[in-house]
Every structure is written in C-alpha cells, then in structure tokens.
Amino acid sequence: MSAIADLTLKSSIQKKIDLKTKPIGALGTLESLALKIGLIQNTETPEISKPTIVIFAGDHGIAAKAEVNPFPQEVTAQMVYNFVNGGAAINIFSNTNAIDLKIVDAGVNHTFPESMGIINAKIAVGTKNYQDQPAMTLEQCQMALDKAGTIVSKIHSNACNTIGFGEMGIGNTSSATLLMSYFTHIPISDCVGSGTGLNAEGIAKKKQILLEVYNKYSPQTPLEALATFGGFEIAMLCGAILKAAELKMTILIDGFIVTAALLAAKAINPNVLDYCIFAHNSSEQGHSKMLDFLNVTPLLSLNLRLGEGTGAALAIPLVQAAVNFLNDMASFEDAGVSTEIEKT
Structure with a gap:
C-alpha cells in the first residue's frame, strides 16, 4: 500500500x-x-461500516515448560471456548458497542469442533520452543501471513471498513518481548513485563530466559525475526494488519501483543502506520516504550493489560464519535x- x-x-x-x-x-x-x-x-x-474485531489464538512451545508464564498452555484453548460461549471481556465490550467478533484458530494445541464457528486457519498445534529452535519455519510464517490476509479480505468484502485485532496465547508476551527488542533495539531487560501475572522472581527468571533466547539467534529480515521469535497468532496479526492497510481499512491497534505484530508489519511496509489508530496504552510495561518508539499517542489509558482486543473494542465509540x-x-x-x- x-x-x-x-x-x-x-x-x-x-x-x-x-x-x-x-x-x-x-x-x-x-x-x-x-x-x-x-x-x-x-x-x-x-x-464507520460494520466494525469488526478478529481474535487470533495460538499456542507457544515455550509455554509447555511454564517458566515464563504462571498459567498452563491449556488455558489458550479454554479461553477460546470462553470467547465462543460469550463469557469473556471482549464479548461484553463487543456486544456493548455493536462490534462483530470473529475467532481464528491460528495454531492452538487443541482440535475445536467445526460446529463452533471458529475460523480454522491452524498452521500447526503450537510453535516450537525457541529455546531450542526457531518457533516456526519461514514457510509456516509466510503461510500465516497469507491466511490472515485472506481472512481480512473476506471480512472487507462484507462491507467492513473498520477493523481491530486481538489475541490469545499463553506465552505470547514472551514472543512480543523478543520481537519488541529486535525491532526497537531496546534491551530485553527493559521490555519484559509481568505478562499474565508473574511476581518479581518470575519476571527476573523470564528476563534471563528471554535474553538467552535473544542472543541465540541473529535474524536478518523481519520475516525471519517473526518466524524465530513469534507465535502463529502474532504472525497472523502481522499479516492481517498488512492486508487491512492494503485495503485502506481503519485499523484499531490494541495492546502489547498486537503492537509487537505491528512492529513487524511496519518493518515490512512502513506505510501501514498511516492506517492505524492506537486504541490504548497497556499497563504491560513495554507497551509505552513501543508507543514512544512509534511516536504515537493512544486514545485511552485505562490500565488494561488483558489483550483479547479489549482496548480496541472500547475505542470504537470514539472513532464513531469523530466521524x-x-x-x-x-x-x-x-x-x-x-x-x-x-x-x-
């Protein structure tokens, strides 16, 4: 674009x-x-026509060891069921603001029944553990970008011109931290936050592990960095942002994870920023540094750190009011x- x-x-x-x-x-x-x-x-x-939020869900190989997150990997699938059953915060905010909500299985370590209405774009049953090897292959990463683009194109063809993105994936703040450090050159120690609720000891351990991972690899391109450190849901977020900008849609950027995906998208095509509105400033400590790096100001500051696209959903009424x-x-x-x- x-x-x-x-x-x-x-x-x-x-x-x-x-x-x-x-x-x-x-x-x-x-x-x-x-x-x-x-x-x-x-x-x-x-x-503003048919505002839609798309949640991409995927599992992370590193989460199987439970060293960087307090919740087990199984919570990813459990939360996807919660989204489908209408019990999550994003469901409430989407209903409140008349937003269409779509759930995408980008790579959850679980098989969902077809009858649930989840968009099946599964690349694999979770990424590999990047402590041992890159999270995904370049081919898998490109497949994730392409599948996300197809999903966004279909939504756009149904007269949607305003789209926000959310995510679910136990361990994905670790991937986002690695990507943040790679694209901003901010040290890992200044990017790591508590994620889903780590204590001080847990945060220190997380910093140590992620620094070791970061130093293990030397990605040469944005795609290679995304494949090395990312999750399938983060790669799809990147592809979705790129496609939405190409289609000249208004894009609501949510919190820490989605902004990490945006950093990758921006590295691929800097013009994506022209189409992005930053919904809120997450209380995940690295997010404000991301926003400063991008030189942007978010619409809201509500101390949210939930993900799911909740900040984007809450910002939609402001977008509508402006129009x-x-x-x-x-x-x-x-x-x-x-x-x-x-x-x-």
Missing part, C-alpha cells in the same frame, strides 16, 4: 473541522481522529452563528 499524502484533501477536511460550531481545536484528539479517518477513506464524509461530528455537527454558516466565537 502507498502512504496517505493527499494534501488537498487534508486541507479541505481540516477546513470543514475548523468551521464547525466550536472554537478551533476545541474537540481535541477527536479532530485529529476525524481528519485521519477521512484521509484513510479519501473523503470529507467518512463512515459523526465531522458529518453531522453544524457549521457556523448552517447554524447562523457568528464566527467571532472562534476567537474566544
């Missing part, structure tokens, strides 16, 4: 925003949000209000 650089359109959207019945800049971040969505959709009258004020709020001329108010 190409970068968004229509300066004429940018000027006309900004003028439309400035002439609404308010002081210039009075709607703050909503104004820049409206401008960005207008540029993504290449129109002064953007709309609605741009389209429906009266201008000074429409309302017969003196433009002198602009000087107050």
